[in-house]
Amino acid sequence: MEKSVLELSMTPGDGEHCLECGRELTRDEIGLHKKMINRGSVQYLCITCLAAYYSTTEEHMQERIRHFREQGCLLFQ
Ligand SMILES: [Zn+2]
Numbered sequence: 001m002e003k004s005v006l007e008l009s010m011t012p013g014d015g016e017h018c019l020e021c022g023r024e025l026t027r028d029e030i031g032l033h034k035k036m037i038n039r040g041s042v043q044y045l046c047i048t049c050l051a052a053y054y055s056t057t058e059e060h061m062q063e064r065i066r067h068f069r070e071q072g073c074l075l076f077q
Pocket residue numbers: 018019020021022023045046047048049050
């Protein structure tokens with residue numbers, strides 16, 4: 001059976017590249033993944049793959065990052 005994104009994100013890896021497409025990650029993308037998938041993740045999805053995972057747009061994901069930052073979330077500083 002294929003592993004879920006949640007399982008994959010908890011599996012040790014380099015943590016610097018998207019689990020799905022291999023693109024290099026930004027701090028915001030890592031923070032967003034932690035907020036939305038699991039705080040204890042050690043591997044992450046980029047914003048594009050995260051948007052696809054939630055069947056939404058990248059723009060909507062950028063909105064969420066802004067929202068979390070406005071709340072003063074420590075993951076987005
Ligand atoms: Zn990706």
